[in-house]
Structure formats: structure tokens, C-alpha cells
Amino acid sequence: MDFFNEMMDGGEVRVPYKHLQAWIDSHSQDEFRIKRAEAETIFRRIGITFAVYSESEGSTERLIPFDMMPRVFTEREWRKLERGIKQRARALNAFLWDVYHRREIIRAGRIPGELVYRNEAYEPSVIGVDPARGVYSHVVGIDLVRTGVDEFFVLEDNCRTPSGVSYMLENREIMMRLNPDLFRTARVLPVDDYPRALRRTLASVAPAKCEGAPTVVVLTPGSFNSAYYEHSFLADQMGAELVEGQDLFVDGDFVYMRTTRGPQRVDVIYRRIDDAFIDPLCFRPDSMLGVPGLMNVYRSGGVQICSAPGAGVADDKAIYTYVPEMIRFYLGEEPILQNVPTWRCGDADSLKYVLENLKDLVVKEVHGSGGYGMLVGPAATKEEIAAYASRIKADPADFIAQPTLALSTSPTFVDSGLAPRHVDLRPYCLVGKDIHLTPGGLTRVAMREGSLVVNSSQGGGVKDTWVVSGE
Amino acid sequence: MQITVEHTSTYRFESPRMRVVQSHKLTPASNGGQSVSDWDVSVDGASFGAGFRDGAGDNVCLMTLPGPVSEIAIRVKGSVTTEDTSGILMKHKEVVAPRVYLRSTWTTAPGIGLRALAQRVSSRKAGTLEGAHDLMGIVAEEIAYVPGSTHADMTAAEVEEQGRGVCQDQTHVLITLARILGMPARYVTGYLFADAEGNSHEASHAWAEIHVADLGWVGFDATNQCCPDDRYIRVCSGMDAQDAAPIRGISLGSGDESLDISVSVAAQQ
Numbered sequence: 001m002d003f004f005n006e007m008m009d010g011g012e013v014r015v016p017y018k019h020l021q022a023w024i025d026s027h028s029q030d031e032f033r034i035k036r037a038e039a040e041t042i043f044r045r046i047g048i049t050f051a052v053y054s055e056s057e058g059s060t061e062r063l064i065p066f067d068m069m070p071r072v073f074t075e076r077e078w079r080k081l082e083r084g085i086k087q088r089a090r091a092l093n094a095f096l097w098d099v100y101h102r103r104e105i106i107r108a109g110r111i112p113g114e115l116v117y118r119n120e121a122y123e124p125s126v127i128g129v130d131p132a133r134g135v136y137s138h139v140v141g142i143d144l145v146r147t148g149v150d151e152f153f154v155l156e157d158n159c160r161t162p163s164g165v166s167y168m169l170e171n172r173e174i175m176m177r178l179n180p181d182l183f184r185t186a187r188v189l190p191v192d193d194y195p196r197a198l199r200r201t202l203a204s205v206a207p208a209k210c211e212g213a214p215t216v217v218v219l220t221p222g223s224f225n226s227a228y229y230e231h232s233f234l235a236d237q238m239g240a241e242l243v244e245g246q247d248l249f250v251d252g253d254f255v256y257m258r259t260t261r262g263p264q265r266v267d268v269i270y271r272r273i274d275d276a277f278i279d280p281l282c283f284r285p286d287s288m289l290g291v292p293g294l295m296n297v298y299r300s301g302g303v304q305i306c307s308a309p310g311a312g313v314a315d316d317k318a319i320y321t322y323v324p325e326m327i328r329f330y331l332g333e334e335p336i337l338q339n340v341p342t343w344r345c346g347d348a349d350s351l352k353y354v355l356e357n358l359k360d361l362v363v364k365e366v367h368g369s370g371g372y373g374m375l376v377g378p379a380a381t382k383e384e385i386a387a388y389a390s391r392i393k394a395d396p397a398d399f400i401a402q403p404t405l406a407l408s409t410s411p412t413f414v415d416s417g418l419a420p421r422h423v424d425l426r427p428y429c430l431v432g433k434d435i436h437l438t439p440g441g442l443t444r445v446a447m448r449e450g451s452l453v454v455n456s457s458q459g460g461g462v463k464d465t466w467v468v469s470g471e
Numbered sequence: 472m473q474i475t476v477e478h479t480s481t482y483r484f485e486s487p488r489m490r491v492v493q494s495h496k497l498t499p500a501s502n503g504g505q506s507v508s509d510w511d512v513s514v515d516g517a518s519f520g521a522g523f524r525d526g527a528g529d530n531v532c533l534m535t536l537p538g539p540v541s542e543i544a545i546r547v548k549g550s551v552t553t554e555d556t557s558g559i560l561m562k563h564k565e566v567v568a569p570r571v572y573l574r575s576t577w578t579t580a581p582g583i584g585l586r587a588l589a590q591r592v593s594s595r596k597a598g599t600l601e602g603a604h605d606l607m608g609i610v611a612e613e614i615a616y617v618p619g620s621t622h623a624d625m626t627a628a629e630v631e632e633q634g635r636g637v638c639q640d641q642t643h644v645l646i647t648l649a650r651i652l653g654m655p656a657r658y659v660t661g662y663l664f665a666d667a668e669g670n671s672h673e674a675s676h677a678w679a680e681i682h683v684a685d686l687g688w689v690g691f692d693a694t695n696q697c698c699p700d701d702r703y704i705r706v707c708s709g710m711d712a713q714d715a716a717p718i719r720g721i722s723l724g725s726g727d728e729s730l731d732i733s734v735s736v737a738a739q740q
Contacts, residue, residue, distance in 0.1 A: 103568060117571045124574075124710070127526030128566040250492060251535050252520030281494045281719045292492040292721045293521070296533040300523040 558698025
């Protein structure tokens, strides 16, 4: 398989990376080793760790490996991506409004009703509810892979609470702290406006009943959650309170936060807990994380929950295959970013093809996330493939399959020195009164040679992502 | 017929509770078969708010009570003028797509026994009014009405296995069977006025609604083997009994709680 090398084109350094090459040439490998150690110390000190879940070892906390070499886009490359990402974010929100209201796309026969109505993420209790400005997914994380100079594919959409944005911000900060010389000469577009943009987005979806400046809070499941660092980081950066379910209560038409100065009404909740745990009266009665009655207040228009409950139906892997259709249906436009060709194992013909070609395919659970429970055909043993095949046969509709993509590589500093490693990209698109995309995102990198799995839970690392202007 | 309802649910707590929060679906909506003239829900010391009409057309309201309380009495009082619509739900404002009610829940998951029962209806009748009537007949034959024979969170499959139950259980079995045949079905909670021979414990009642092409939602009372008429008041609905519960609540505190319900449903001349 041929892989697109983002830095090298034959023997030539590609334009976006020219500046970086000069910087690499002016430093020795030992200098990079020292810088890498410094970066690790800083990460440990500020406490960015994440929990890895494994059935055999239980949960362990670990640092995500940070790679010193940035991943670079030119502004021109980025502008095209930006148009495609914003287009997708608009279409996904239009779809969410539609499936909870008139269901035009189903009536028009463009998406099978079954796929929506029987989807676990489709939430009957919010049918007919009008979220502020009609927005359901306020932070859309779109996972992209690159396979050529002008070829990008969307791997998946994340419409609920995509995580990782704190790495985008911290990676940049650490890069600037360790390599100020690099930023003096390269014109890298800033990412540090993200927390302000997030706050502006959240404030712009305050409910109509809100009087004066909206009170925004970040709702976290608590410090045991793998993304707790990010929750507290974002709350701090936005100047919003970080709360747990027990800090909030409902009374009459509204939600209040307990404070030392007495109850304070809350208008917008940026929640980082799943739908199922939001309100024990509406969802799981055994949930201790949520706020009893919160869904009643939301549904009667007293508070905005971000992302809106039920938004997950748009990022389901079976729905994913219909996103290009959504773009055409709601926006009357052709998709700027392509989907990865996907076989839905629920279709008999596709199932047959998938089972016959497992060794070449990547198979995922429709409702899974984070790279857990997937099969990477080319890297799997015969036994693993046979075991996975019987899982697929037991419940075909729960699986989708995609070709193994030739993920592009970016130079990465590994033990043997600088070497190409495979990368993907998650930019964060904000949707409120306006649509905003910070020029950058989270680049994940497979640290192991030849590996195509970039998930942090599977040993992936992260890089700073640059958009350089004027080159 | 004009029907008056007095319904009191009294929760008693072994030790006092704080921060009681309840979501109520206690107020019926008017439709082609019932006109709700006056209706009142009251609880001493509680505040009400966040009222709205949900996508299924049910009135939802939130009750909060700071406590501490050792007893809460929810008093419902109202009157409704009803008409016989042969069980057809008419002019009921709702926006949920009927096919959403093909989903199964934990309580209404189909088992082998239930699938076998559904097979008794010939496939050409699936989706028709006749098929729905057949299903109601099957429930009557297979699930005997025996008060006290089940507990509140029994699944349809368990009920089918033991062959008896109360109106909640019969309704769960009926909606599960309908969904197996591809007919959207839901659980309805309401009141039934029963005359001198009627059973008083049925005053607070449950039945099924099955969606039939051309007719829309049609009520089927498996317990009484009939479609709801002007003796019935429809209060709210859901995917199953838990989803259609008129009161869902939570409070802070420990110890046992008991629930005492008194209902009187009377007809006025």
C-alpha cells in the first residue's frame, strides 16, 4: 500500500513543511531528546493523563505520548477543509432538527425510518422539543484522514461531547514554551481563541426565558472520569463554573446552582455526561450523576443542554453513511468532504462481501467508540478474524466495515530518530448563533511503525496541528 | 358521559425525606373522545412548574418539595365529558412517528413463547384491525386475570410463562405481541368507570393502543376484552408501564416507603 507522506514528495520537502525542515536541520537529535523529556515533565506536572480501560488490567492512568514534530497544513489546504467541516456540521444539525420534528428526510425516502426510529440514540422524549436556535450539536468533532495531496475522508462524526480539545490547546502551549524560536519565524494561526469561542457559542444558545447575561456551567460526572482534566480545564478557561449533578437542583421552571451566595439560576449547561445519566426521572433511574427533573426543565424551555439530549442519533455509524445524502437534502449542495466507503453488514449483499474480505477490511461496532472492539483485518491473525466473523454473523446490523485506508504520514520523533508515522485529525467545529472553526485541531499519531490505529487507548500519541499562513 | 375522578396517591416514608422531585403525567389532554373541563393536581407544600405538552401529546409537569416530609399526598380531582369513539383515538395532538413504538423495552422484549403466540395470527392479518383483535383474544386466552399474581416490574416474557397477571401484565403482553407483528403499540394509563358489577380496583386502569393503517391509534383493553368507550378516561401513554407512569419521583433519604392509592370514578347524570 502507498502512503501519502505529508512532508516529503520524492526527494523534495513539501511547501508546508519547509520551515519545519530548516528548524530540524538546525538542531541535533540529542536536543530533541532533551526537549521531549522536558515536555513530558510539563505534562505530568499539569496532570494531563487519561484513563485506559482494559478488560484484563482494569483502568489505569497514563500520559498520552506527545510528539514534538508538528503536523502542518497551509492556509489554503485548511480553507477547503474548513468549508467541508462547516458544511457537515450544518447538515448534521439540520438532520437532528428534522428527525425530532417533521421527519422530511424519512418521508422523502432518503433515509430509512427504521434506522432512526429504532436507533438507541434516538430519544423519543425530546420529539417536538425546540432547542435554542434549532441547534443540537454545539461542538461537532469530525475525524478526518488524509490519503493524498487533495484527498481527505471523514472517518466519523462526533456530535455528543467530543473530547480532546484540551490537547489541542495544551500541545500548542507547550510547543510555544519549548520552542519559542520556531514560532518567531513561522506564521502559525493561533488556536487559543477556542475557549472564548466556545463560551460565546454556549451563551448564544441561552433559552428565550433567560434574562440578562446567561449563566453557563460545565457539568462533569466527576474526577474519576477519564476526561475530568479537560472538563476542569475548559471551565477554567471559559470562566464558567465546573459542577457535578449534586451541585444543581430544579425548582419550578428553572435549574439552579448551589453557591455560597445562595441559589443561582443556570441558563446553559455544557454537559460532559451521557444522555443516560442526565436525569434519573427520565433516563436511568439508578443514575447518581444527573439532576432529577432536569429534562422537564429542558423540555419546557427553561435551560439549554449542550449537546442537546438525543444528538447522538446523528453520529451513529450506521447513520454516517447517509451524511452525504443529508448535505444534498438540507443544503442543496454537493459534499465537499467525502465519506469513507462503508458496508453496512445489515444488508445481506454487504454482509457477504464483508465476511469474504475480512482480512482487508476494518470492521467496527455501530455503537462503539474509541477504537474498542474493532477488527483491523490486515493486522489480525486468522483466529482473530474467525472469532470476529462469528460475532458479525450473530448480529450483522451491529457492524459496519470499511476498506483499510492509506492514512498519510507525518514526521514523528521516535527512539530511532525522525520517521514517518500515520496520523488522523479531529478539528472542533462550534455551532451556535454562528459557526466557528479554530484553525487547528487534534492530530493523533500511531507511534508504532506501520500501525494505522491512532486511538490513545491503543497506544496512539498526539501532535500540535499547525495552519501556516501566507505560504 | 360525564365522569368525575378523585384519585389520591399517598407516599409514606419510614424516615423523613428531603428534596422530593416528581415528574407528573396526571392531567389528561382533551381529544375527540374526551373533553377535560376542570382538573386539578395539588400537594401540600409543593411547588409546580416546567409544564409542557410532550411529543406524544401528554401533559407533563414537575413537582418539587424541599422537605423534610414523612408523607406526601398527591390529590387529583377533575371531571371529563366522554364520548364513545369505538376505541379510536381521534383529534389527539401528537408528533411522535407511530413507528417509534415498534421499539422494544426491557419489559417488552420478545421471548420465544411470545413469538410463538404472535405466530397464531395469520401473516395476512398482521397490521390490520382484525389482527389486533385477534391478538387481544390471544392475551385473554393465555393470560388469566388474577389479582396479586405478579409484581410491578415483571417482564412480558415472564408473564407469558406463568400465564396470569393483572391489567399491566396483560397490556405488556399485548403490546409485545403487536410489535412482533410489526404493529406499533403503546401502553396507556387511565381511569375506567365501572358500574355496580364492576371491580373497584380497576378504577385506575391500563390498556394498549395499537396503530392500524387508515384508522390510526386504536385502544384495546385486554383485561375487559373490548375497545375503550365512553367509560374510559385516557391520561397518558408510553413505551411500557414505566414510561407511562403518571408519577416518577426521587427523593433524598433512606428507609422504606409505602404507597397507598385511593381512586373513585363516578358518573354524573
